[in-house]
Amino acid sequence: MRFSSNVKPYVLLVIAGIFLLLGYVYFNFFPERLNRGILIDEDQKSTSLSRRVFRSRVRNIVSPEKLLYNQPSVLVGYVRFLQDFLDTAEKHFMVGFNMRYYVFTDRPHDVPSVNLTQGRHLSVIQVPGSNRWQEISARRMEIIQTTIERQIRREADYIFCLDVDSKFHARWGSESLGRLVAVIHPGYYEQTRDRFPYERHPASTAYIPTDEGDYYYGGAMIGGFVEDVYTLTKVCRTRFEEDAGNSIEAAWQEESHLNRYLLYNKPSKVLSPEYLWQDFKAKTKEVKVIRFSGVIKNYADVRPNV
Numbered sequence: 001m002r003f004s005s006n007v008k009p010y011v012l013l014v015i016a017g018i019f020l021l022l023g024y025v026y027f028n029f030f031p032e033r034l035n036r037g038i039l040i041d042e043d044q045k046s047t048s049l050s051r052r053v054f055r056s057r058v059r060n061i062v063s064p065e066k067l068l069y070n071q072p073s074v075l076v077g078y079v080r081f082l083q084d085f086l087d088t089a090e091k092h093f094m095v096g097f098n099m100r101y102y103v104f105t106d107r108p109h110d111v112p113s114v115n116l117t118q119g120r121h122l123s124v125i126q127v128p129g130s131n132r133w134q135e136i137s138a139r140r141m142e143i144i145q146t147t148i149e150r151q152i153r154r155e156a157d158y159i160f161c162l163d164v165d166s167k168f169h170a171r172w173g174s175e176s177l178g179r180l181v182a183v184i185h186p187g188y189y190e191q192t193r194d195r196f197p198y199e200r201h202p203a204s205t206a207y208i209p210t211d212e213g214d215y216y217y218g219g220a221m222i223g224g225f226v227e228d229v230y231t232l233t234k235v236c237r238t239r240f241e242e243d244a245g246n247s248i249e250a251a252w253q254e255e256s257h258l259n260r261y262l263l264y265n266k267p268s269k270v271l272s273p274e275y276l277w278q279d280f281k282a283k284t285k286e287v288k289v290i291r292f293s294g295v296i297k298n299y300a301d302v303r304p305n306v
Contacts, residue, residue, distance in 0.1 A: 105125075
């Protein structure tokens, strides 16, 4: 990667999704677009099995009578996390770069007003809601792909996708840049590959055998060149839709398909769990600094279904 001496970084964008969703970060280092050939894993587009296996993760929930709990509300959700996400991003994320935040939400009027520093902007894009958080999760790849096609590929060279129910704690800068960037899931960095929660059913296009795998990557962060992230999301979306057409839902929706893709299309940069910690986890001897983490929340309160 070469930088011209008269070129300075510009157009850094973050997309933070709401109602269980997304954040994407884009920024443009170069005045010219970069054309790159990308190898795509196309194996196992079909299975040798003679039949597909139907699996449903929907279960009826039976509640005992006179059970006391807070009344659920359609007026609360992941939008409550956006204020902290944006405030802490302004303090820690790519400080000094021009940036645009893209917020995807089904409630655009509830997006809070945030004081942004010079050169940083906020755009809100309305997306449909859903009755199942799994469906919202599954649409993540489609939303990223179509937004890149319609807008982002003309505006930026880099993109990061981050979950909005998170916050920044320390510097996250240009050290994280790469062609295709992934982060090791904080819950599995100490585990052996046979313990990873990969999709283990051979009928799924997200299938990974127990004797394969490098790391288990967290689905709450995807990053890299726009072109490479676009290819990733397009392939994952295609595979997800193929599974859906055969009544198959991978164990962890888009995260399962992400891990399948990254197994055969290696990321050029792998970030440690300090870039995707979980607030309910205690610090460990390996993680000295927590830069970004998912906040503690009551899923029954913020998800359309548990």
